[in-house]
Amino acid sequence: MGVVRTVAIVGGGVAGIAAAVRAADAGWRPILIETRTKLGGRATSFDDVRTGIELDNCQHVVMGCCTNILELYDRLGVLGEIDWHETLWFARANGASDALSIAPLLPAPLHYGPSFARMKLFTLGEKLAISRAFIAILRMGPRGRLRWQGRAFGEFLAQTRQPARVVELFWDPVVLSACNLPSARCEAAHALKVFDDGMLAHRFAGAVGVSRVPLARLYNAAEEIIVRAGGELRLRTSAKALAFDGARITGVVCDDGVVGAQAVISAVPPDRLAKLSSDTLRVHDKRLAHLDEFAFSPILGVHLAMKRRVMQTANLALPGRATHWLFAHDGAGAGATDGFVQHIEAVVSTADA
Ligand SMILES: Cc1cc2nc3c(=O)[nH]c(=O)nc-3n(C[C@H](O)[C@H](O)[C@H](O)COP(=O)(O)OP(=O)(O)OC[C@H]3O[C@@H](n4cnc5c(N)ncnc54)[C@H](O)[C@@H]3O)c2cc1C
Secondary structure (H helix, E strand, C coil): CCCCCEEEEECCEHHHHHHHHHHHHCCCEEEEECCCCCCECCCCEEECCCCCCEEECCCCEEECCCHHHHHHHHHCCCHHHEEEECEEEEECHHHCEEEEECCCCCCCCCCCHHHHHHCCCCCHHHHHHHHHHHHHHHHHHHHHHHCCCCCEHHHHHHHCCCCHHHHHHHHHHHHHHHHCCCCCCCEHHHHHHHHHHHHHCCCCCCCEEEECCCHHHHHCCHHHHHHHCCCEEECCCCEEEEEECCCCEEEEEECCEEEECCEEEECCCHHHHHHHCCHHHHHHCHHHCCHHHCCCCCCEEEEEEECCCCCCCCEEECCCCCCCEEEEEECHHHCHHHCCCEEEEEEECCCCC
């Protein structure tokens, strides 16, 4: 048997958990270092002191095309905790809504065709415009997307002659929720990938998965996998710096001592990684040169505890409104203990204002 090598992973969000589990499966000894008391980072839960309910930071959804996170859920044995929805609801005026559903028998990319044709939110002319853009996306394929790198998705929408109302009510709601930026500011290559991979690739790609348990519970099995590989989960431990001997990174300096390792994986956001990297290291490793150039775009989640059932659908997009999506959770997970029968999570993307 070879020597078991240690990998230190900084950050116990989804990326850090996935790295630790993969490293364990590949025969490494992972040491996962996380500042907070719980795993999950931005995709986790907290105990709300007022209601006593375990709430998620914000509604998170996965899609059928999110193969990496689904593989992780599978490895953690929690794939069965995800409820799948094949219909997205788009609000019109006066409380009415349109369904965008995966048709049972039609193959991709025709599977949204019948429900899209029935949507009353858009006129026939607007539907033809949307179809024109989808045909352009299908024609260009993943290679064609590369040509759109560094350009705004708004440029693609202008090139395919999308009316302003269609941008506001169709393209923006999807791009905002997937990329957290409006079409005018989102890089075209990223937005095109959302529509290509998430709507056109295969029938299940656009199915929306919602956890029926608080997000933090999805990661329960991670510690056992790490420990079984001889590793450690170090919660409440902050990395202070990457240990660098002038030639290579040799471990992580934490608030409670140094973790020596043959490899280090950073799974923290770029601004945090910048703080962990000394000037010498940043000069030495060109990958760290541009960490200060990342900008951030906030998302706001609002939890509404309702004493009666106000939403009849599991989700609702609110095109053209300040709040972009609503997700309804019924039953015990909705805090039924306090007489609340429905818990609605409202999501405001690009919440800078
Ligand atoms: C409100 C909101 C809604 C979202 N909705 C969706 C969605 O529906 N679908 C989707 O796919 N994505 C969604 N996202 C994005 C998704 O949450 C993130 O992409 C993902 O959680 C990022 O995971 P990560 O592990 O890369 O980083 P993070 O989750 O940021 O994890 C980094 C971890 O590092 C820890 N850390 C930082 N510094 C240190 C240090 N010095 N030492 C030790 N630990 C440290 C932090 O505590 C944190 O736990 C949403 C994000 C937000 C904020």
